[in-house]
Amino acid sequence: MAFCKNCGTEVQGSAKFCTNCGVLVEAELEAEAKAEPKAEEKTKSEAKTETETKTEANVNTDSGTDEKKKTEDRFKEAEDKFKEVMDTPDTTADYSEEDIANNKVMAILAYIGILVLVPIFGAKNSPFAQFHASQGVNLIIAEFVSGLALRLIYYIVPSGLCLIVSLLQSLVGIAVLALTIYGIYNAVSGKAKELPLIGGFKILNTNRN
Structure with a gap:
């Protein structure tokens, strides 16, 4: 209709x-x-x-979900790598409780620069103190070698790259400080645990009873 x-x-x-x-x-x-x-x-x-x-x-x-997953995977990978680096040999069980208790101060001194000489010569009969003295020597040598290498690079590279070298020097300084704190923490905690990256080098001979 x-x-x-x-x-x-x-x-x-x-x-x-x-x-x-x-x-x-x-x-x-x-x-x-x-x-x-x-x-x-x-x-x-x-x-x-x-x-x-x-x-x-x-x-x-x-796309946002995929990017988020990739970011999470990167963080997970970095976390796993960090744990792997920090998972160093722990030989605390090889030392007597008495030795550890009596020589914690000596072990702490091993990570304070030149004071590493105190446990080296003043606690020769303490395997625990000698272990940390060995770690302290490794730390001093690593700091010296890295500092010398960066200084040489600083004079070799063009002036435009000096800022990058300075940044690397700062990062090395932070790394050394972190290793120092970690070593002192182990000493205070009564642990004989190697420092990450550099602790495995046996530069200083240590004796164990």
């Missing part, structure tokens, strides 16, 4: 003109028929745009 768009009068199916106002009904119906596909086309276009937006959002979400 159709109605005249002009006056609203009901129009018979076969009528071409409105019986009330005389407006051409066919023209209105054709215009309406043409408008419907446009509306449908617009709806499809909107639906397509919405789908593309959702797809793009999903892609961005997946």
Whole structure:
């Protein structure tokens, strides 16, 4: 059933003109028929745009998730590597409790620069003190060698790279400080645990009873 768009009068199916106002009904119906596909086309276009937006959002979400996972994997890998470096031999069980208790101070002095000479010569009969003296000697040598190498590099490289060398010197200084603190912590805790990276070198002969 159709109605005249002009006056609203009901129009018979076969009528071409409105019986009330005389407006051409066919023209209105054709215009309406043409408008419907446009509306449908617009709806499809909107639906397509919405789908593309959702797809793009999903892609961005997946990309963000992958990047987050990669970051987590890197942190996990770095953490595992750090644990591996810190997992050094612990020979505390090889020393008597009496030796450890009586020579903790000597063991601490082993990590304070030149004072390493105190346990070397003043606690010759203490295997525990000698162990830490050996670690202290390794630390002093590592500090000296790295400092000398960086100083030589500083004079060799172009002036534009001197800032990088200075940064490396700072990092080495931080590393030496960290190893010193770690060694003192082991001494205070009564542990005979090697320093990371440098503790395995046997430069100073130690004796154990």
